[in-house]
Amino acid sequence: MDKSSLVPLGSNGASSDSGNGVSAQGVQSNGATEALAAFSENALAADWRVNDQFSGNAGPAKYTNEEPTNGFDFQQLLAVMRRRWPIMLAAFLLSTGVGITINLLAKPVYQASATVEVDTGPASSIGPDIAGLEGFVQSKQSRSIDTQVEILRGGPIRAEAKKRLTQDQAKFLQGFAPVTVEQRNDSNLLDVVTRSYNPEVAAAFANAICDQYIDFSRQKNQNNSLGAIEYVKGQIETVKKQLAGKQNELKEFKQKTGIFMISETGTALAGNLAQAQSALQQVEAERAASEAQLKNMRAQLATIPSSKVVPDGITRNPAFDALQTQLTQLEIQRSAALQEYVPESFKVRSLDADIKATRGKMQRMAQNIVSGYKPDPVREPLLQSIATMQSQVWATDARVTALNGQLSEAKKALSQLPEQEFQFSQLTTDVTVLQQSYQQLVAKQKSLEIGVGGQVADARMVFEASPSSSPVAPDKKRTLLYSVMLGLLGAVALAMLVDALDNRIYNDADATRATSLPVLAHIPYIKNTLEQSLVNTGDRVTPLLESFRMLRANIAFSAADKPIRAIVVTSSVPNEGKSNSALNLAIATALGGERTVLIDLDLRRPTQHKLSNLPNAIGFTNVISGQATLEEALQETDTPGLRVLTSGPVPPNPFRLLNSQSARQTILKVIETADFVVVDTPPMLGLADARLISSLVDGTLMIISCQETGRREAGRASDLLLQTGNEVLGTVLTKVPASNDAYGYYSYQHYDRYFSEEDTSGNGLSTHEDAPALEEGNGKKRRSKSK
Known part of the structure; x- marks a missing residue:
């Protein structure tokens, strides 16, 4: 804003000193006024942008708030915290109190841990030597760690573990008995962790769970053995019936044909057939057991997540197929050799060595296939076991193929005997094979019955739990820390929420957002009612006087093309300090050397005569009704240069009276006879008086009571003013606390200290070393240090 465009506060040829607060009649100068005026000019130029087109009452001022809107406003947060500190303190104390209460009332919780080792790998004692028992082997080995x-x-x-405890111990577990089971790293060790309000109960419960699980595992294995025994018994009965049937057939055949023996050749052929059948049954049982174990391993492998690229099984290739074919030929050669040589002969032993070497090659090739991939440390051991078992299955397939060939050769050779001798040999072979199976089943039954009593569990206790001497919960330090942190965060959040829901105006930002108008001044909140009016303090330098001098300076700065000679002072709702602010502004202006008139046009609730200690017998209503002249109605005050036109008697219809031609002429006449006119009007909301009068003056000033006026009310009032098209100068925050952030870096507390030190000479000037003094004679200012 160009300083040359500003209009001086004085008129009628008053000097520049009077424009800066020095009265032409000899009122003392105040250097603070000039400093504050300069500060206000810089503030307006930096923070406000006022439309340059001020032409009479053509339109309202357009104000744009230049405050940054991006980023975190720490000052605003501090302001909210200062305003809402009682709520924040209550929230903080509540949260902290809850934390302390939890620490005092919460029962101590003790923890105990017991460790068991589980067995998932070794083969079952049931054994796979009998076909059909592989299901019991699988059921025993199918449980993984998970x-x-x-x-x-x-x-x-x-x-079941609770039943192992005493009645008194079980009472501590009612309603609170958490149990956690975790695998220790990648081992077979499982930690059973229990918690209780009693350390002995926690340890006893952890040990009871482990003992119960060990008994459960042992009982499970015993049930598997018992199931195997029952299966073997059923097989014995089946074989026994088959053996009895074949023996009866052989007996009837002997009685019918009279043949009780056959030639040595037939006997040898029958023996070879029986031997081949028995060997084939045994190999098939072994293969079934291997297949069951291989299936179980693959099921366990499927439960382990793969972190590397590894095969899930063995992929056959031509080299491996060639080894299997070679193994099959060696098995056939061995079977043929056994027909001519005993097992201890050099021929048979050589074939056994070749068979063993071939099986070793097959197993190594299967393992090389697995190890050729990038290893997975978790899955690799199980994959190696699968490879070994798969090679065993394929080797068994070679033996089965060889035995089937041997069995076919034996049957073919036996079929070349005479018919009756062939039938006799066949019956004899069947009886022999069934007898061997029966004997094998009986022996297995006895072995299983012996092993049932000595059956062991798949788990054992490694470390028993012991009572803990110190509780693990509650963590009093952590609980208190969390409650304090939650209290602080909750207090800030609650303060922000309450402040967001609060409709009242607290600072410049709130007022600007609500009204879209600049804030021209802040009027401090003063507890002493006698000091709330400049009528009582006079020209004594106080924060209140300096606030209104700053307001008067900012009003002058608001004029770009013409001086502001008359303004309307209004508010949105009653009790915002409107009338008192109008009187104080008029007094401050008069103390600055200007001829000032205060008109009370609040014809509904007039108060200026009470605030000024003047009679109200003759006033504005008397003038416009012709009962008195304007000079008779204007009353002098104790403040030099200030006259007051009170309201006079309250009319029955104030708006009609104000809208009359006589009222307008009276107001314009007062403006012509004074340098500055302040018009006190009723509040905006619900009444049209202020809008009507604003068309007759140079600008309107809206009073906002800090911490009392609502945003919606202030916004609605400003909208009504702007809709008239008349000039709206801005707003004034009244009742501003000394700690309010709206006043910026120079709070009223600084003013109090600045003006508290009186000049020892008694001239009312501050004893501050930089306080300005008035140089008599030429009106120039100089700096003088106080003694």
Whole structure:
């Protein structure tokens, strides 16, 4: 803003000193006024942009707030915290109190841990030497680590474990008995962790869970053995019936044909057939057991997540097929050699060595196929076991093929005997094979029955739990820390929420957002009612006087093309300090050397005569009704240069009276006879008086009570003013606390200290070393240090 365009506060040839607060009648100068005026000019130039087109009452001022809107406004947060500190303190104390209460009332929780080792790998004692038993082997070995963890966590194990405790111990577990089971790294060790309000109960419960699981595993294995025994018994009965049937057939054949023996050749052929059948049954049983174990391993492999590229099984290739074919030929040669040589002969032993070497090559080739991939440390051991088992299955296939060939050759040779001798040999062979199977089943039954009593579990206790001497919960330090942190965050969040829901105006930003108007001044909140009016303090330098001098300076700065000689002072709602602000502004202007008139046009609730201690018998209503002249109605005050036109008697219809031609002429006449006119009007909302009068003056000033006026009310009032098209100068925040952030870096607390030190000479000037003094004679200012 160009400083040359500003209009001086004085008129009628008043000097520039009077424009800066020096009265032409000899009122003392105040250097603070000039400093504050300069500060206001810089503030307006930096923070406000006022439309350059001010032409009479053509349109309202357009104001744009230049405050940055991006980023975090720490000052605004501090302002909210200062305003809402009681709520924040309550939220903080509540959160901290809850934390302390939890620490005082919460029962100490003790933890105990027991460790068991589980077995998932070794073969079953049942044995796979009998076809059909592979199902019991699989059921025993099918539980992985994860499966056993879930079993330990299950409700049945915990329920049975509680039964192992005493009645007094079980009471501590009612309603609170958490149990966690975790695998220790990649080992077979499982940690069973329990918690309780009693350390002895926690340790006893952890040990009881482990003991119950060990008994459960042992019982499971015993049930598997018992199931195998029952299966073997059923097979014995079946074979026994088949053996009895074949023996009866052989007996009837002997009685019918009279043949009780055959030639040595037939006997040898029958023996070879029986031997081949028995060997084939044994090999098939071994293959079935291997297949069952291979299936179980693959099921376990499927439960382990793969982190590397590894095969899930063995892929056959031509080299491996050639080895299997070679093994099959060696098995056939061995079977043929056994027909001529005993097992201890050099021929048979040589074939056994070749067979063993070929099987070793097959196993190594299977392992090389697996190790050729990038290893997975978790899956690799199980994959190696699968490779070995797969090679065993394929080697068994070679033996089965060889035995089937041997069995076919034996049957073919036996079929070349005479018919009756052939039938006799066949029956004899069947009886012999069934007898061998029966004997094998009986021996297996006895072995299983012996092993049932000595059956062991697949788990054992490694470390028993012991009572802990110190609780693990509650963590009092952490609880208190969390409650303090939550209290602080909750207090800030609650303060921000309450402030966002609060409709009241607290600072410049709130006022600007609500009204879209600049804030021209801040009027401090003064507790002492006598000091709230300049009528009582006079020209004594106070923060209140300096605030209104700053307001008067900013009003002058608002004029770009013409001086502001008359303004309307209004507010959105009653009790915002409108009338008192109008009187104080008029007094401050008069103390600055200007001829000032204060008109009370609040004809509904007039108060200026009370604030000024003047009679109200004759006033504005008397003038426009012709009962008195304007000079008779204007009353002098104790403030030099200030006259007051009170309202006079309250009319029955104030708006009609104000809208009359006589009222307009009276107002314009007052403006012509004074340098500056302040018009006190009713509030905006609900009344049209202020809007009507604003068309007769140079600008309108809206008063906003800090921490009392609502944003919606202020916004609605400003909208009504702007809709008239008349000039709206801005707003004034009244009742501003000394700590309010709206006043910026120079708060009223600084003013109090600045004006508290009186000049020892008694001239009312500050004893501050930079306080300005008035140089008599030429009106120039100089700096003088106080003594």
